[in-house]
Amino acid sequence: MRWTPGGRGNIDDKRGRSGGVGAVSMGIGGVLVLLVLSWFTGVDFLSLVGNQTPSSYETSGTGGAVAASPEEEKLVDFVDAVMEDTQQTWEKLLGGQYQRTRAVLFRDAVQSTCGLAQSAVGPFYCPGDRRVYLDLNLFNELHNRFRAPGDFAQAYVLAHEVGHHVQALTGVEARVRQQQSGDPRARNELSVRMELQADCYAGVWGHSAAQQGRAQQGKVELDPDDLEEGLRAASAIGDDTIQKRSNGHVMPDKFTHGTSAQRVEWFRRGFDSGDPRSCDTFQ
Protein backbone atom coordinates (compact mmCIF):
# COMPACT_ATOMS: atom_id res chain seq x y z
CA MET A 1 0.00 0.00 0.00
CA ARG A 2 1.18 3.52 -0.67
CA TRP A 3 -0.23 6.47 1.21
CA THR A 4 0.60 10.03 2.15
CA PRO A 5 -0.03 11.65 5.53
CA GLY A 6 -2.84 14.17 5.79
CA GLY A 7 -3.87 16.60 8.50
CA ARG A 8 -5.23 14.07 11.05
CA GLY A 9 -8.71 15.50 10.65
CA ASN A 10 -10.13 11.99 10.97
CA ILE A 11 -8.57 11.31 14.36
CA ASP A 12 -9.84 11.91 17.87
CA ASP A 13 -6.78 11.20 19.97
CA LYS A 14 -7.57 9.91 23.46
CA ARG A 15 -4.38 7.94 23.96
CA GLY A 16 -3.25 10.28 26.73
CA ARG A 17 -6.59 10.22 28.48
CA SER A 18 -7.75 6.64 28.40
CA GLY A 19 -4.97 5.38 30.59
CA GLY A 20 -4.18 1.94 31.91
CA VAL A 21 -6.68 -0.50 33.27
CA GLY A 22 -5.89 -1.23 36.86
CA ALA A 23 -7.24 -4.10 38.89
CA VAL A 24 -9.23 -5.98 36.30
CA SER A 25 -11.29 -8.65 37.93
CA MET A 26 -11.28 -10.96 34.90
CA GLY A 27 -8.69 -13.68 34.68
CA ILE A 28 -6.85 -14.43 31.50
CA GLY A 29 -9.59 -16.85 30.48
CA GLY A 30 -12.11 -14.07 30.75
CA VAL A 31 -10.01 -11.83 28.60
CA LEU A 32 -9.67 -14.50 25.95
CA VAL A 33 -13.40 -15.10 25.93
CA LEU A 34 -13.91 -11.36 25.55
CA LEU A 35 -11.58 -11.29 22.63
CA VAL A 36 -13.25 -14.21 20.94
CA LEU A 37 -16.78 -13.01 21.54
CA SER A 38 -16.29 -9.53 20.43
CA TRP A 39 -13.55 -9.48 17.91
CA PHE A 40 -14.71 -6.83 15.47
CA THR A 41 -18.19 -6.74 16.94
CA GLY A 42 -18.83 -4.02 19.07
CA VAL A 43 -22.06 -3.03 20.32
CA ASP A 44 -23.85 -6.07 21.65
CA PHE A 45 -21.00 -7.18 23.61
CA LEU A 46 -19.95 -3.73 24.61
CA SER A 47 -23.16 -3.05 26.38
CA LEU A 48 -22.25 -6.11 28.41
CA VAL A 49 -18.92 -4.62 29.26
CA GLY A 50 -20.59 -1.36 30.13
CA ASN A 51 -22.76 -3.13 32.68
CA GLN A 52 -19.78 -4.30 34.67
CA THR A 53 -19.23 -2.46 37.88
CA PRO A 54 -17.00 0.51 37.25
CA SER A 55 -14.93 -0.49 40.26
CA SER A 56 -13.45 -3.34 38.23
CA TYR A 57 -11.60 -0.71 36.29
CA GLU A 58 -9.29 2.01 37.36
CA THR A 59 -8.42 4.42 34.67
CA SER A 60 -5.21 6.10 35.55
CA GLY A 61 -4.93 8.45 32.59
CA THR A 62 -4.85 12.11 33.40
CA GLY A 63 -4.85 13.62 29.95
CA GLY A 64 -2.25 15.78 28.35
CA ALA A 65 0.63 14.86 26.12
CA VAL A 66 0.96 11.43 24.62
CA ALA A 67 4.26 9.62 24.92
CA ALA A 68 4.48 7.79 21.64
CA SER A 69 7.26 6.39 19.51
CA PRO A 70 7.82 7.67 15.96
CA GLU A 71 6.53 4.27 14.75
CA GLU A 72 3.28 4.77 16.62
CA GLU A 73 2.92 8.29 15.25
CA LYS A 74 3.31 6.86 11.78
CA LEU A 75 0.45 4.47 12.56
CA VAL A 76 -1.71 7.43 13.55
CA ASP A 77 -1.02 9.03 10.17
CA PHE A 78 -1.82 5.71 8.53
CA VAL A 79 -5.18 5.42 10.30
CA ASP A 80 -5.95 9.02 9.34
CA ALA A 81 -5.11 8.38 5.68
CA VAL A 82 -7.26 5.24 5.50
CA MET A 83 -10.15 6.95 7.27
CA GLU A 84 -9.87 9.89 4.89
CA ASP A 85 -9.83 7.65 1.85
CA THR A 86 -12.71 5.42 2.95
CA GLN A 87 -14.81 8.46 3.80
CA GLN A 88 -14.10 10.17 0.49
CA THR A 89 -15.19 6.95 -1.18
CA TRP A 90 -18.47 6.87 0.73
CA GLU A 91 -19.09 10.54 0.09
CA LYS A 92 -18.87 9.75 -3.59
CA LEU A 93 -21.14 6.71 -3.28
CA LEU A 94 -23.80 8.14 -0.94
CA GLY A 95 -23.60 11.86 -1.68
CA GLY A 96 -25.36 14.00 0.90
CA GLN A 97 -26.48 10.98 2.90
CA TYR A 98 -22.93 10.46 4.10
CA GLN A 99 -21.83 12.20 7.29
CA ARG A 100 -18.25 12.01 8.46
CA THR A 101 -17.04 10.00 11.43
CA ARG A 102 -13.68 9.91 13.22
CA ALA A 103 -11.43 7.24 14.68
CA VAL A 104 -11.06 7.58 18.44
CA LEU A 105 -7.63 6.30 19.43
CA PHE A 106 -7.25 4.99 22.95
CA ARG A 107 -5.01 2.84 25.08
CA ASP A 108 -6.17 -0.06 27.23
CA ALA A 109 -9.69 1.17 27.97
CA VAL A 110 -12.09 3.85 26.85
CA GLN A 111 -15.46 5.27 27.76
CA SER A 112 -17.91 5.66 24.89
CA THR A 113 -21.67 6.10 24.64
CA CYS A 114 -21.73 2.30 24.27
CA GLY A 115 -20.12 1.80 27.66
CA LEU A 116 -16.68 1.23 29.07
CA ALA A 117 -14.58 -0.92 26.78
CA GLN A 118 -11.22 -2.58 27.11
CA SER A 119 -8.79 -3.02 24.25
CA ALA A 120 -9.44 -6.75 24.44
CA VAL A 121 -12.83 -6.27 22.79
CA GLY A 122 -11.02 -5.24 19.64
CA PRO A 123 -11.87 -2.25 17.52
CA PHE A 124 -15.55 -1.33 17.46
CA TYR A 125 -18.08 1.10 16.13
CA CYS A 126 -20.39 2.78 18.59
CA PRO A 127 -23.70 3.80 16.96
CA GLY A 128 -24.54 5.99 19.96
CA ASP A 129 -21.82 8.53 19.24
CA ARG A 130 -21.11 7.36 15.69
CA ARG A 131 -17.40 6.92 16.24
CA VAL A 132 -14.91 4.19 15.41
CA TYR A 133 -12.84 3.11 18.44
CA LEU A 134 -9.37 1.69 18.09
CA ASP A 135 -6.36 0.79 20.22
CA LEU A 136 -3.33 0.88 17.93
CA ASN A 137 -2.05 -2.26 19.61
CA LEU A 138 -4.63 -4.08 17.50
CA PHE A 139 -2.23 -3.96 14.60
CA ASN A 140 0.31 -6.00 16.58
CA GLU A 141 -2.43 -8.48 17.48
CA LEU A 142 -3.42 -8.80 13.87
CA HIS A 143 0.13 -9.54 12.90
CA ASN A 144 1.21 -11.79 15.77
CA ARG A 145 -1.92 -13.45 17.08
CA PHE A 146 -4.04 -13.66 13.95
CA ARG A 147 -1.15 -14.05 11.53
CA ALA A 148 -2.63 -11.47 9.24
CA PRO A 149 0.26 -9.08 8.60
CA GLY A 150 0.37 -6.17 6.24
CA ASP A 151 -0.94 -2.65 5.99
CA PHE A 152 -3.90 -3.60 3.86
CA ALA A 153 -5.00 -6.10 6.50
CA GLN A 154 -5.03 -3.15 8.91
CA ALA A 155 -6.87 -0.98 6.43
CA TYR A 156 -9.51 -3.69 5.95
CA VAL A 157 -10.27 -3.62 9.67
CA LEU A 158 -10.73 0.15 9.61
CA ALA A 159 -12.84 0.02 6.45
CA HIS A 160 -15.01 -2.68 8.09
CA GLU A 161 -15.70 -0.33 11.03
CA VAL A 162 -16.50 2.53 8.64
CA GLY A 163 -18.87 0.01 7.02
CA HIS A 164 -20.76 -0.13 10.33
CA HIS A 165 -20.93 3.66 10.24
CA VAL A 166 -22.52 3.45 6.80
CA GLN A 167 -25.05 0.97 8.23
CA ALA A 168 -25.87 3.48 10.96
CA LEU A 169 -26.40 6.24 8.38
CA THR A 170 -28.55 4.12 6.07
CA GLY A 171 -30.75 2.84 8.91
CA VAL A 172 -29.67 -0.79 8.55
CA GLU A 173 -28.16 -0.82 12.01
CA ALA A 174 -31.31 0.47 13.74
CA ARG A 175 -33.49 -1.96 11.83
CA VAL A 176 -31.33 -4.92 12.78
CA ARG A 177 -31.25 -3.92 16.46
CA GLN A 178 -35.02 -3.69 16.43
CA GLN A 179 -35.40 -7.10 14.80
CA GLN A 180 -32.96 -8.55 17.30
CA SER A 181 -34.87 -7.33 20.31
CA GLY A 182 -38.13 -8.58 18.76
CA ASP A 183 -36.72 -12.02 18.05
CA PRO A 184 -33.84 -12.95 20.35
CA ARG A 185 -33.38 -16.33 18.66
CA ALA A 186 -32.50 -14.59 15.40
CA ARG A 187 -29.98 -12.40 17.16
CA ASN A 188 -26.78 -14.13 16.07
CA GLU A 189 -27.90 -14.76 12.54
CA LEU A 190 -28.80 -11.10 12.11
CA SER A 191 -25.46 -10.14 13.60
CA VAL A 192 -23.68 -12.33 11.05
CA ARG A 193 -25.59 -10.68 8.20
CA MET A 194 -24.70 -7.24 9.45
CA GLU A 195 -21.02 -8.12 9.91
CA LEU A 196 -20.77 -9.68 6.46
CA GLN A 197 -22.26 -6.55 4.97
CA ALA A 198 -19.58 -4.48 6.74
CA ASP A 199 -16.98 -6.82 5.20
CA CYS A 200 -18.53 -6.27 1.78
CA TYR A 201 -18.46 -2.51 2.34
CA ALA A 202 -14.77 -2.76 3.24
CA GLY A 203 -14.32 -4.50 -0.12
CA VAL A 204 -16.24 -1.72 -1.87
CA TRP A 205 -13.69 0.74 -0.52
CA GLY A 206 -10.86 -1.61 -1.56
CA HIS A 207 -12.19 -1.51 -5.10
CA SER A 208 -11.89 2.25 -5.18
CA ALA A 209 -8.44 2.21 -3.53
CA ALA A 210 -7.24 -0.22 -6.18
CA GLN A 211 -7.64 2.41 -8.91
CA GLN A 212 -4.23 3.49 -10.09
CA GLY A 213 -2.54 6.85 -9.75
CA ARG A 214 -4.52 8.18 -6.85
CA ALA A 215 -2.03 8.38 -3.96
CA GLN A 216 -2.12 12.02 -2.92
CA GLN A 217 -2.67 13.77 0.34
CA GLY A 218 -4.65 11.59 2.71
CA LYS A 219 -5.21 9.04 -0.02
CA VAL A 220 -3.99 5.51 -0.50
CA GLU A 221 -3.11 3.36 -3.44
CA LEU A 222 -2.90 -0.42 -3.45
CA ASP A 223 -0.06 -2.71 -4.46
CA PRO A 224 -0.72 -5.97 -6.32
CA ASP A 225 -0.33 -8.13 -3.18
CA ASP A 226 -2.68 -6.03 -1.06
CA LEU A 227 -5.87 -7.86 -1.99
CA GLU A 228 -4.24 -11.08 -0.78
CA GLU A 229 -3.47 -9.44 2.58
CA GLY A 230 -7.08 -8.37 2.95
CA LEU A 231 -8.41 -11.82 2.09
CA ARG A 232 -6.00 -13.42 4.54
CA ALA A 233 -7.19 -11.09 7.29
CA ALA A 234 -10.86 -11.75 6.50
CA SER A 235 -10.15 -15.47 6.72
CA ALA A 236 -8.13 -15.21 9.95
CA ILE A 237 -10.99 -13.58 11.86
CA GLY A 238 -13.80 -15.90 10.77
CA ASP A 239 -15.87 -17.30 13.65
CA ASP A 240 -15.08 -20.93 12.86
CA THR A 241 -11.35 -20.30 12.64
CA ILE A 242 -11.27 -18.37 15.92
CA GLN A 243 -13.46 -20.93 17.70
CA LYS A 244 -11.40 -23.83 16.48
CA ARG A 245 -8.26 -22.22 17.74
CA SER A 246 -9.57 -21.21 21.13
CA ASN A 247 -11.91 -24.15 21.91
CA GLY A 248 -10.78 -26.86 19.57
CA HIS A 249 -14.22 -27.13 17.98
CA VAL A 250 -16.78 -25.08 16.07
CA MET A 251 -20.15 -23.90 17.44
CA PRO A 252 -22.18 -22.54 14.50
CA ASP A 253 -25.06 -21.31 16.68
CA LYS A 254 -22.58 -19.00 18.41
CA PHE A 255 -21.42 -17.34 15.23
CA THR A 256 -21.70 -13.56 15.26
CA HIS A 257 -19.51 -12.53 12.33
CA GLY A 258 -19.61 -15.37 9.83
CA THR A 259 -17.23 -18.13 8.87
CA SER A 260 -13.85 -17.47 7.30
CA ALA A 261 -15.21 -18.55 3.93
CA GLN A 262 -18.19 -16.19 4.23
CA ARG A 263 -16.06 -13.24 5.29
CA VAL A 264 -13.68 -13.81 2.40
CA GLU A 265 -16.59 -14.22 -0.01
CA TRP A 266 -18.34 -10.98 0.97
CA PHE A 267 -15.18 -8.93 1.12
CA ARG A 268 -14.33 -10.21 -2.32
CA ARG A 269 -17.80 -9.44 -3.63
CA GLY A 270 -17.48 -5.80 -2.61
CA PHE A 271 -13.94 -5.60 -3.91
CA ASP A 272 -14.87 -6.97 -7.32
CA SER A 273 -18.01 -4.90 -7.81
CA GLY A 274 -17.20 -1.63 -6.06
CA ASP A 275 -20.96 -1.33 -5.68
CA PRO A 276 -22.68 -1.28 -2.27
CA ARG A 277 -25.81 -2.71 -3.90
CA SER A 278 -23.91 -5.98 -4.27
CA CYS A 279 -23.72 -6.14 -0.46
CA ASP A 280 -27.28 -7.16 0.38
CA THR A 281 -26.56 -9.85 2.93
CA PHE A 282 -30.15 -9.73 4.18
CA GLN A 283 -31.67 -11.30 1.07
Ligand SMILES: [Zn+2]
Ligand atom coordinates in the same frame (compact mmCIF):
# COMPACT_ATOMS: atom_id res chain seq x y z
ZN1 LIG B 1 -18.04 -5.54 12.73
